[in-house]
Amino acid sequence: MSQSATPSRPTSVAPVRRRGVCLVISAPSGAGKSTIANALRASEPQLLHSVSVTTRQPRPGESDGVHYHFRSMDEFNRMAETGEMLEWATVFGRGYGTPRAPVEQALADGRDMVFDIDWQGHRQIREALPDDVISLFVLPPSIEELERRLNGRASDEADEIARRMQAARDEISHWNEFDHVIINSDLDQAIAEARAVLVAARLERHRQVGLIDLVASFGV
Numbered sequence: 001m002s003q004s005a006t007p008s009r010p011t012s013v014a015p016v017r018r019r020g021v022c023l024v025i026s027a028p029s030g031a032g033k034s035t036i037a038n039a040l041r042a043s044e045p046q047l048l049h050s051v052s053v054t055t056r057q058p059r060p061g062e063s064d065g066v067h068y069h070f071r072s073m074d075e076f077n078r079m080a081e082t083g084e085m086l087e088w089a090t091v092f093g094r095g096y097g098t099p100r101a102p103v104e105q106a107l108a109d110g111r112d113m114v115f116d117i118d119w120q121g122h123r124q125i126r127e128a129l130p131d132d133v134i135s136l137f138v139l140p141p142s143i144e145e146l147e148r149r150l151n152g153r154a155s156d157e158a159d160e161i162a163r164r165m166q167a168a169r170d171e172i173s174h175w176n177e178f179d180h181v182i183i184n185s186d187l188d189q190a191i192a193e194a195r196a197v198l199v200a201a202r203l204e205r206h207r208q209v210g211l212i213d214l215v216a217s218f219g220v
């Protein structure tokens with residue numbers, strides 16, 4: 001029998017399913033990460049948003065289960081102890097965390113998810129899901145502009161804005177732990193750059209899956 005008679009692909013090899021990509025966006029409060037994340041989701045309704053748990057009070061216009069899962073400190077601690085959160089941290093004196101189950105479901109279904117979390121959460125998620133995370137840090141154009149945006153958003157009292165400005169330099173000091181860094185000066189450009197990061201991560205995922213499928217077809 002000639003060697004070329006070997007079938008090119010064993011029929012028993014099922015194509016590898018592409019897992020979802022986790023896009024983690026972090027920034028000092030007010031730099032614009034929620035605005036960028038919302039714009040990405042508005043243009044791609046199939047993109048999932050990780051709805052965090054928080055012990056802070058809802059702002060006007062925020063609803064439970066949509067913007068956050070608003071929970072008591074006792075409930076938050078229970079979730080942390082039972083492993084229901086993939087990561088959690090104290091931010092500005094309050095508890096914030098990522099529910100584990102929706103992330104695992106999204107990844108298994110091949111759905112991409114955006115996370116709007118701080119640097120502590122990024123570290124933990126990267127450790128938990130090293131092959132699934134692509135991360136983006138958003139810098140404001142200046143510290144003065146950051147304060148202007150926090151004041152302009154008019155969602156927090158003056159003492160809360162002061163607390164967030166106080167923490168901004170600490171958050172920014174972690175900028176080089178991220179895969180990509182963008183400056184949110186012009187919003188449209190920042191959104192386009194964030195989209196490019198997500199597209200590149202997806203292409204890499206497709207390439208890996210394609211390679212795994214191709215190698216499997218060689219019977220290796």
Ligand SMILES: Nc1ncnc2c1ncn2[C@@H]1O[C@H](COP(=O)(O)OP(=O)(O)OP(=O)(O)O)[C@@H](O)[C@H]1O
Nearest residue numbers: 027029030031032033034035149153184185186187
């Ligand atoms: N490029 C930009 N130019 C001017 N204003 C902007 C820009 N990007 C965002 N903003 C505005 O800055 C304010 C803060 O943005 P946003 O709420 O998205 O910040 P954030 O980083 O998600 O903050 P937090 O961590 O507190 O949730 C909002 O009022 C938003 O409209």
Ligand SMILES: Nc1nc2c(ncn2[C@@H]2O[C@H](COP(=O)(O)O)[C@@H](O)[C@H]2O)c(=O)[nH]1
Nearest residue numbers: 029052089091096097098116117118120121
């Ligand atoms: N580690 C985590 N940090 C989170 C999470 N959800 C939000 N955040 C961070 O909290 C601050 C404040 O948010 P705000 O809605 O009160 O303005 C923000 O900068 C986020 O980075 C989370 O699940 N885990």
